[in-house]
């Protein structure tokens with residue numbers, strides 16, 4: 113089926129993009145695999161007619177916002193991001209009313225409607241850079257309280273107003289998990305995603321996006337790695353670095369929504385058996401400004 117999909121994608125001038133948390137089988141189908149920032153950039157820069165985004169809904173919506181003339185598909189239509197669903201446009205408008213001088217930075221893990229009422233977007237790889245680039249001292253950061261707290265620590269010159277959203281997958285990792293893992297593997301290189309709690313991040317040697325973690329782990333000369341993020345990143349490292357020992361901090365952590373995409377779903381998109389992403393025109397236009405500012409500033 114893989115060969116059939118690749119041939120059909122070529123014929124239909126379709127670009128298949130996949131996030132690192134997708135199954136390896138789906139990643140192997142993709143023209144490009146990346147973190148949220150890289151996927152947004154690929155979607156913006158492609159001249160393909162069709163984008164098939166193997167990920168969760170906010171990623172496909174972001175591709176549509178950045179490339180509105182393309183047909184964009186989310187192969188598993190019910191793959192959402194629970195953290196993105198924790199914040200609504202009304203929540204943002206209420207915070208704006210309470211803090212009239214503040215800029216609103218929304219994590220890319222948010223709906224198009226939330227992006228439309230925010231000032232600028234960020235990803236886990238660009239959050240600190242984006243917040244530092246703003247002239248406002250007061251910053252409303254939605255929806256991830258953990259990434260927001262990490263940004264606040266890196267930007268002491270700013271006052272960050274946090275929202276109470278979180279990623280159910282990363283928030284589950286506890287300080288005890290990381291303490292136990294380090295006790296068991298005292299010489300390991302510890303790499304953690306900033307969606308984890310602050311008390312977990314305090315034990316990291318490296319904090320970064322999925323792409324950042326993969327690159328830093330590959331570059332490191334240390335043979336033992338302790339990884340604090342979703343299982344997909346561990347699978348990639350075990351495949352690509354057979355000489356390294358790769359352990360999860362705590363049990364393994366899976367994002368159930370990221371695993372909803374199957375090879376058959378990608379074929380269904382190419383056969384026109386899925387509905388493409390559509391967004392209200394005003395929402396799309398306002399969200400584009402927010403996302404484009406992020407892409408211009410870079411990851």
Ligand code: 13P
Nearest residue numbers: 147148149235236321322
């Ligand atoms: P990255 O930007 O690191 O790919 O993260 C996306 C995400 O959803 C992490 O949970």
Ligand code: SF4
Nearest residue numbers: 193194195279281367
């Ligand atoms: Fe959302 Fe967390 Fe899944 Fe990332 S890992 S898509 S933040 S639920």
